[in-house]
Amino acid sequence: MTGREDFFDAYQEEHRPAGRGAWLLLGLVLIVAALAGAGAGYGLARGAWVIPGAVAARLPEPVAAWLPKGAPLMPPDLKDYSFELLDPETKSGEATLRVRLLDKRAGKPVADALVYARRLDMAPDGMPTMTGKMKPEASPEAGIYAFRANLAMEGRWRLSLAAKVPGKTGTVQDQLVLRAVE
Template sequence: MLSKLMRATMLGAAAMLAPALLALAAFAAASDYRFELANARPAGPGKTDVAVRLVRVRDGRPVPDAVIFQTRADMAPAGMPTMTGNVAPQSAQQPGTYRFQVDTGMAGGWALTLSAKVQGEPETVRATVTFNAAQ
């Protein structure tokens, strides 16, 4: 049998460790999130409106209010990674959906690469979403 002193010591140590373990469990990794293509539509000559959703992998729920701080569009899927297009953010109508207008100078497969910070998470979420541009 454990003495009262040993039991009290073990309970005290567990009580001190519990908040630290809970804090570690509260942080998700960047791999716990993903970007999905919502749609890609022509937006005029040489332009495509692209909407992406940022979702939490474990439950598929949208993640609103992420800060997307880096974007890049290129034709790597069509074998032309040096063919790039400007990316301009647009307003989104739904939480967790992020819209961009991409200068797609030619039809074909395009890749939109994104870097985002999710509020409360220490890691950067990075992903590439592919879409087809029609001219």
């Protein structure tokens, strides 16, 4: 054998293609990375996570534009409005949640607001991914807003609400905690 053939054999030995195990490991790493990326994107898209302002300020504008924004601050003229839960304790399962939007300056309920529920979850008991379904119901009386909800289990539930008050710019936002009991 010549020196040239020895060199070629040594080179082939060092640069042998990866075996099946290496390819399987690479495939597994890529699948886990794709799932982690998809999960992070899902969490960002539904608002479960918010990028801190200090981090978002350092990102290029095109990237920052795609990130979810934190909850907008309530305008000062809407700080005089708040939600009040009429039944802080209710049966678990199907329930009607009744709330009142109160004008604190006048001490009276606001009857003609557009109130909508944004989310119902068990975050107060450390389970923010445990959510309940809701749909609006007819208002039982002026100034009271009702939602039909499914409180799947006992415990504390957080009701996130928003309202548009006629003649005001912006949105009233609040979170109320109720307890589902047996």
